[in-house]
Amino acid sequence: MKRKKTISSNIGYPRIGEKREWKKALESFWKEEITENALIEELETLRLKDLQKQKNLGIDLIPVGDFSYYDHVLDTAVMFGFIPRRFLTSEKKSHLQTYFDIARGNKDAIASEMTKWFNTNYHYIVPEIEEDTEPQLTENRPLHYYLEAKEKLGINAKPVLLGPFTFLKLAKGYEQEEFKSLLDTLVPLYIQVLQELDNAGAEWIQIDEPILSTNLTETDLKQLKEVYQQVNNGCPEAKILLQTYFEAVDHFEDITSLPVQGIGLDFIHDDGVNLASLKKFGFPKNKILAAGLINGRNVWRSDLKATWNQLETIRSKVSDDQLIIQPSCSLLHVPVTTSSEEEVEAPLKGVLAFADQKLEEISLLTNGVNNGRKYIDADVEKQTKNLESFWELSHRRNTEVQAEVETWHDKEPTRNLPFAERQKVQQDYFNLPLLPTTTIGSLPQTNEIRQARSRYRKGLQSPETYEDFIKAKTSEWIDRQEEIGLDVLVHGEFERNDMVEYFGEKLDGFAFLNYAWVQSYGSRCVKPPIIYGDVHLPEPMTVNEIIYAQSLTDKPVKGMLTGPITIFNWSFVREDISPFEVTKQIALALNKEVQHLEKNGIHMIQVDEPALREGLPLKKNKQTQYLDEAVYAFKLSTSAVKNETQVHTHMCYSEFGDIIHTISRLDADVISIEAARSHGELIADFEIFSYDKGIGLGVYDIHSPRIPNVEEMEKSITRALRVLDPHQFWVNPDCGLKTRGIEETTASLKNMVEAARLVREKQVSLINGD
Numbered sequence: 001m002k003r004k005k006t007i008s009s010n011i012g013y014p015r016i017g018e019k020r021e022w023k024k025a026l027e028s029f030w031k032e033e034i035t036e037n038a039l040i041e042e043l044e045t046l047r048l049k050d051l052q053k054q055k056n057l058g059i060d061l062i063p064v065g066d067f068s069y070y071d072h073v074l075d076t077a078v079m080f081g082f083i084p085r086r087f088l089t090s091e092k093k094s095h096l097q098t099y100f101d102i103a104r105g106n107k108d109a110i111a112s113e114m115t116k117w118f119n120t121n122y123h124y125i126v127p128e129i130e131e132d133t134e135p136q137l138t139e140n141r142p143l144h145y146y147l148e149a150k151e152k153l154g155i156n157a158k159p160v161l162l163g164p165f166t167f168l169k170l171a172k173g174y175e176q177e178e179f180k181s182l183l184d185t186l187v188p189l190y191i192q193v194l195q196e197l198d199n200a201g202a203e204w205i206q207i208d209e210p211i212l213s214t215n216l217t218e219t220d221l222k223q224l225k226e227v228y229q230q231v232n233n234g235c236p237e238a239k240i241l242l243q244t245y246f247e248a249v250d251h252f253e254d255i256t257s258l259p260v261q262g263i264g265l266d267f268i269h270d271d272g273v274n275l276a277s278l279k280k281f282g283f284p285k286n287k288i289l290a291a292g293l294i295n296g297r298n299v300w301r302s303d304l305k306a307t308w309n310q311l312e313t314i315r316s317k318v319s320d321d322q323l324i325i326q327p328s329c330s331l332l333h334v335p336v337t338t339s340s341e342e343e344v345e346a347p348l349k350g351v352l353a354f355a356d357q358k359l360e361e362i363s364l365l366t367n368g369v370n371n372g373r374k375y376i377d378a379d380v381e382k383q384t385k386n387l388e389s390f391w392e393l394s395h396r397r398n399t400e401v402q403a404e405v406e407t408w409h410d411k412e413p414t415r416n417l418p419f420a421e422r423q424k425v426q427q428d429y430f431n432l433p434l435l436p437t438t439t440i441g442s443l444p445q446t447n448e449i450r451q452a453r454s455r456y457r458k459g460l461q462s463p464e465t466y467e468d469f470i471k472a473k474t475s476e477w478i479d480r481q482e483e484i485g486l487d488v489l490v491h492g493e494f495e496r497n498d499m500v501e502y503f504g505e506k507l508d509g510f511a512f513l514n515y516a517w518v519q520s521y522g523s524r525c526v527k528p529p530i531i532y533g534d535v536h537l538p539e540p541m542t543v544n545e546i547i548y549a550q551s552l553t554d555k556p557v558k559g560m561l562t563g564p565i566t567i568f569n570w571s572f573v574r575e576d577i578s579p580f581e582v583t584k585q586i587a588l589a590l591n592k593e594v595q596h597l598e599k600n601g602i603h604m605i606q607v608d609e610p611a612l613r614e615g616l617p618l619k620k621n622k623q624t625q626y627l628d629e630a631v632y633a634f635k636l637s638t639s640a641v642k643n644e645t646q647v648h649t650h651m652c653y654s655e656f657g658d659i660i661h662t663i664s665r666l667d668a669d670v671i672s673i674e675a676a677r678s679h680g681e682l683i684a685d686f687e688i689f690s691y692d693k694g695i696g697l698g699v700y701d702i703h704s705p706r707i708p709n710v711e712e713m714e715k716s717i718t719r720a721l722r723v724l725d726p727h728q729f730w731v732n733p734d735c736g737l738k739t740r741g742i743e744e745t746t747a748s749l750k751n752m753v754e755a756a757r758l759v760r761e762k763q764v765s766l767i768n769g770d
């Protein structure tokens with residue numbers, strides 16, 4: 001049957017609920033406060049409510065299968081039987097318990113690795129393909145959710161699957177040569193899933209292949225064509241929508257001529273390339289174009305006039321009955337709704353759009369196409385006015401900041417001495433032992449701490465009482481760190497809700513909200529602050545807490561800041577000036593903070609950049625500029641210090657092999673970097689690139705409640721010392737310890753310090769020639 005009109009669609013909806021009901025239910029289950037059945041029921045209620053909401057918002061094609069108990073990549077792995085053997089024990093466990101074990105680890109088995117989902121702050125569980133594992137269909141997840149929506153709500157939903165090509169590209173544990181044969185075994189299982197959906201009556205099935213937005217090789221393209229030819233042959237009735245997002249597709253003609261019934265393209269994060277390709281090559285008449293026209297990665301209402309113009313260009317190439325209007329990507333990456341934000345000032349609230357408001361915009365545009373532009377004129381005008389008056393607000397501007405950024409346009413921030421010379425000055429200054437031990441910054445943020453902050457924020461506790469409480473925690477942990485025997489201490493970050501939001505609250509130019517949560521990994525959520533004006537440091541942000549901690553000990557306490565790229569990447573950012581301009585403003589604010597710390601006697605300062613790798617553009621031709629700007633911003637934040645001041649940085653959750661050279665260019669004296677969950681793969685990269693500065697490769701995974709033993713960490717350190725000089729090596733966990741409990745943290749750190757001591761002894765003997 002021919003479709004008569006343009007339809008509205010969604011690619012994926014946030015899982016977490018308006019008030020993080022999803023997170024709370026999961027964590028209650030993990031704490032054994034609720035049963036598995038109660039968890040399943042609670043999440044079903046939430047899921048159905050969200051489907052109904054999308055329907056009420058006017059969405060024609062509602063996704064199902066985008067829901068997850070933890071992560072959709074892990075769902076796909078488990079659905080096809082990729083369960084690492086270490087989780088298949090004789091102990092009787094439910095499917096759900098095994099599923100959570102893979103994600104979180106258990107007392108006997110290390111969790112699967114977790115890494116960034118393309119260039120976002122969402123983390124997926126890396127599928128492990130083990131030798132001799134024969135993929136098998138363990139359950140048809142999308143079918144389950146499809147039938148649920150049909151039977152319980154009468155919605156003929158659009159099942160969503162992660163495509164085979166992307167799934168295998170993101171998986172690990174196989175050699176490149178095995179890719180094709182793995183694909184050949186996997187595709188028939190996908191076809192089975194599709195056929196069952198087809199039989200159940202699914203009209204559209206969305207297959208996500210975001211890997212198509214990266215640079216593909218000719219071999220990739222050839223294999224892709226074969227895969228989708230097989231899929232097409234195997235699924236004759238239901239229509240397949242091949243969904244791409246996060247960037248333009250190269251090889252536009254090849255992709256749009258794949259044998260599927262619909263192609264989803266991102267017209268927001270494509271730098272105009274998808275639209276230009278559409279204009280140049282046109283679009284096949286026998287296919288549907290699902291046009292991603294509403295930004296799924298920012299929180300701003302759309303400039304609907306501009307969007308309409310874009311839509312008109314698309315309509316000049318694609319007829320209305322060939323068109324679906326949808327967000328640029330899944331709405332997983334934005335908060336749920338602005339309606340909960342009662343305290344936000346009106347001009348800002350009026351220009352914010354979270355998932356629900358974005359769906360409203362999609363509905364509006366679809367109505368505009370179907371009923372004529374006049375039908376939506378008044379809404380477009382109103383939104384345009386709101387946006388214009390917001391961007392013109394004078395308090396968004398700070399001419400001093402703008403002038404200061406300008407003074408840097410032709411200057412290169414650089415430290416006084418090169419690293420090799422600074423290193424000697426710093427060694428004399430700190431006199432640290434070989435293989436110094438430290439942590440990454442945060443220490444357990446217990447419920448007690450979070451609740452104290454909550455009471456303080458609600459005005460139920462005075463600022464003085466709260467500050468005293470934070471001081472008491474800091475003092476308690478300075479003692480504990482000394483007892484554990486760490487060489488470089490931290491203040492523990494107890495005063496911080498989050499490493500970015502905290503700075504957003506202190507800096508001018510940021511707004512922060514109450515319920516604007518976004519899933520980061522598993523049940524963990526973040527509330528990215530919103531940069532809406534020029535960024536400026538009104539007063540020192542971290543000095544009081546650090547100098548208090550330093551006053552309690554003779555050991556060095558590291559100052560602890562979040563770097564400019566990470567603050568940028570983990571915030572929702574204004575779009576009226578260039579990203580580099582915003583980053584430089586943040587960097588200058590941090591530069592001042594670094595100097596405040598130094599003036600107050602803090603000479604070891606860590607500037608975390610865990611999001612640096614995440615922000616790397618997916619297209620190779622954009623990466624050099626991004627990395628150059630990142631290096632510039634980091635150096636602008638950190639270079640103005642004395643030679644004895646040791647600048648540290650920290651990175652986690654990513655593959656770093658391809659940016660080691662950039663990491664070195666940051667010119668940080670010491671970097672601590674995640675390596676434990678990727679089981680030491682990073683070490684191999686240092687065989688190729690000889691890194692000359694201080695470095696700590698995380699020796700244990702902080703995402704698991706498991707306490708690592710001395711031997712395994714000793715091994716990990718020894719293995720690293722095969723490629724790194726003991727004089728440059730630091731011993732630390734993978735990342736901050738905020739999510740861990742007090743007991744396990746203390747036990748783990750004691751083991752880590754002991755492991756360092758044992759290796760140190762051996763190394764000292766070797767160096768002395770004993």
Ligand SMILES: CN1c2c(nc(N)[nH]c2=O)NC[C@@H]1CNc1ccc(C(=O)N[C@@H](CCC(=O)N[C@@H](CCC(=O)N[C@@H](CCC(=O)O)C(=O)O)C(=O)O)C(=O)O)cc1
Nearest residue numbers: 121450451453454496497498499500520523524525526570
């Ligand atoms: C290092 N990581 C970070 C990323 N992104 C960030 N923006 N920040 C990061 O640290 N990306 C990569 C990784 C991801 N890792 C994590 C790790 C841990 C969390 C996490 O713990 N998130 C918390 C929320 C943290 C927070 O803001 N807490 C607030 C309290 C908010 C709250 O729930 N308050 C309650 C009352 C308190 C209570 O009873 O518990 C309420 O208001 O009802 C605070 O501390 O003040 C999470 O809960 O998910 C995220 C990413």
Ligand SMILES: N[C@@H](CCS)C(=O)O
Nearest residue numbers: 440441442608610736
């Ligand atoms: N200093 C931060 C870095 C996390 S990536 C912490 O320890 O939590």
Ligand SMILES: [Zn+2]
Nearest residue numbers: 610652735736
């Ligand atoms: Zn980290």
